Amino acid sequence: MxxxxxxxxxxxxxxxxxxxxxxxxxxxxxxxxxxxxxxxxxxxxxxxxxxxxxxxxxxxxxxxxxxxxxxxxxxxxxxxxxxxxxxxxxxxxxxxxxxxxxxxxxxxxxxxxxxxxxxxxxxxxxxxxxxxxxxxxxxxxxxxxxxxxxxxxxxxxxxxxxxxxxxxxxxxxxxxxxxxxxxxxxxxxxxxxxxxxxxxxxxxxxxxxxxINWNPITETWRNLKLAHGNLVVFRSLLGISWMWFFGAVFLSQFPSFAKEVLHGDEQVASLLLVVFSVGIGTGSLLCEMLSKRHVEIGLVPLGAIGMSVFAIDLYFAARGLPALPQMGLAAFIAQPAHWRVMADLALLSLFAGLYSVPMYALIQLRSPATHRARIIAANNILNALFMIGSSVLAGALLGAGFSVPQVFLFTGIANALVAVYIFLLMPEYLLRFIAFIASRCIYRFKVSGDENIPLQGPAILVCNHVSFIDAILVMAASPRPIRFLMDHRIFQLPVLGWLFKLGKAIPIAPQKDDPAAYERAFAEARAVLEDGEMLCIFPEGGITRDGSLGEFKGGMMKILQTHPVPVVPLALQNLWGSFFSRVHEGQAMVRPFRRGVWSRVGLIAGAPLDAAAVTPAGLRERVAGLLAN
The missing domain is CATH 1.20.1250.20 (MFS general substrate transporter like domains)
Structure with a gap:
């Protein structure tokens, strides 16, 4: 279907x-x-x-x-x-x-x-x-x-x-x-x-x-090693387990929080559970809409930010509540200060839903089918260990004299530190988040023909080069990670250069300027295809200065001679004239609002071409045809 x-x-x-x-x-x-x-x-x-x-x-x-x-x-x-x-x-x-x-x-x-x-x-x-x-x-x-x-x-x-x-x-x-x-x-x-x-x-x-290995100890260790074989999957397992650690702290403290801090009865504790559950459910359902029906791991950093922001705000919302006699549900809701507490809980849990669902989908998508269930079993083991750890830590903090709101504050700060560590360790999450923001907040980005981008196996994506963030927008259109072959000069830009290095983009210099770097780039590009990954090339060799489609250089043919993989033509539309293109006297990133806010741009993916049928001129003609749509 x-x-x-x-x-x-x-x-x-x-x-x-x-x-x-x-x-x-x-x-x-x-x-x-x-x-x-x-x-x-x-x-x-x-x-x-x-x-x-x-x-x-x-x-x-x-x-x-x-x-x-x-x-x-x-x-x-x-x-x-x-x-x-x-x-x-x-x-x-x-x-x-x-x-x-x-x-x-x-x-x-x-x-x-x-x-x-x-x-x-x-x-x-x-x-x-x-x-x-x-x-x-x-x-x-x-x-x-x-x-x-x-x-x-x-x-x-x-x-x-x-x-x-x-x-x-x-x-x-x-x-x-x-x-x-x-x-x-x-x-x-x-x-x-x-x-x-x-x-x-x-x-x-x-x-x-x-x-079947019926020994649970040796098989547990084997499952963890199996999951560790794919670092992206394994670290995603750890990320999900951290979410259960985070959530268990709040769920376990609701009765005490309701009684000791909010001065409410059992009905108030039940209300907190309702708010938390509705938030998780809402965040989980929002994932499909926000991801545009792809596995969008760019939502994970967004979820982590929201979890920390509202966990920390919950501490401040609960800190100044007056000591009142124990309240029932109606009396609790009648207090305006309590609405901030409920809003924090609802949003905290909503962002937890945004955080966890893409991670589960990523694990399912990238785990080999033959041992997918064993990797998920490893996740269940880690979840259990992290939840036990959360109980021990929360108990230790409370025993050391921390109040429940202070435990929430500690958890929110810890979540921020863990998130920074995970996203620096796994730059794909951070890069997808930046691509998510660029394609939904800076531009109105529409993708057509994305079913032509293969979900498995090696392939070369070939795209016109219009702006400094072309790679970020191409990344936003693909459910799979992409390695980019890019002009070495773009790595000298202060922020974008750092991002492209983080994303393991491959710098390439002209052969006449640096023959060793030129050959090294092609060797690395071939290694990407040998690993079954996707490679993206901008064959014009540089960003257009007048908006027209330049000549396609023949460097990609060197790769196709040794690695005849499918080639997918891509066309970025309407980016010329935007903040990141060279529209203003050959300069980019000046006059940020000359196109207004949230301008329309798009990407069209054409049908994959067999390597034997590819020529630079023919590929340029394909991309030009997509641009004309």
């Missing part, structure tokens, strides 16, 4: 390849939280258990649920690569029914030990489902749909968590019949999940010959 067959991510809910899977994972996440929250309320308010005091109940239940992720993620990743994912989904949902029947017995008979065992088993259920969940999507969605599909799943997960918590709290509080109501609800939701799993289409095994 073509990516253009549906208008947006919501249309996926009408398609069998996505809808049954979405509702299966939605019901599973909802049931997890219905069960856990009802159990937490039961042992906190209704049962008196000497060996499980209310202060420890939430911590013990959370720890038991997350424990299987540490021990069994590696095994579940292998199973998801070796077997049909649909078969595994149906098995896991059948297992859920059995666990919920045990849990129903535990609720009705008030057997805390049995319910704790069921918490561990539901953690195991989620551990088995995790790698299947994220490895399923790239098998059924194309590159244009991955961001939207992940956004829908992320939104659905947080909505399900919210609804599960609300339902669990309401049902267990029903006088006289709370435990029975929870028991019926847990079994009913599990059965609905199994029914929806039956409609999930087949998802063939990606590595059916894989031999």
């Amino acid at each position: 073509s990516a253009h067959d549906h208008p947006n991510q919501f249309a996926l809910l009408s398609q069998r390849r996505f809808a049954p899977f979405f509702w299966t994972q939605f019901l599973g996440a909802g049931n997890d939280n219905l069960f856990k929250f009802a159990f937490t309320v039961l042992v906190t308010y209704q049962l008196q258990v000497a060996w499980l005091p209310p202060a420890l109940a939430g911590l013990v239940i959370g720890a038991l649920f997350i424990l299987p992720f540490l021990f069994f993620s590696a095994t579940s990743g292998q199973l998801a690569d070796k077997y049909d994912k649909t078969t595994l989904i149906r098995f896991v949902k059948t297992l859920e029914i059995g666990i919920m029947i045990l849990a129903a017995v535990g609720f009705v008979l008030a057997q805390v030990h049995l319910l704790l065992a069921c918490v561990f088993l539901m953690g195991l259920h989620s551990t088995l489902f995790g790698p299947v969940k994220f490895a399923y999507l790239p098998q059924h969605l194309n590159e244009r749909e991955l961001t939207g599909g992940n956004g829908m799943v992320e939104m659905g997960t947080f909505v399900a968590i919210l609804l599960g918590n609300v339902a669990g709290g309401l049902l267990i509080a029903l006088p006289g019949i709370g435990a029975q109501a929870v028991a019926v609800a847990c079994i009913g939701v599990a059965v609905l999940g199994r029914v929806s799993a039956q409609l999930v289409p087949q998802s063939p095994a990606t590595d059916p010959t894989l031999k």
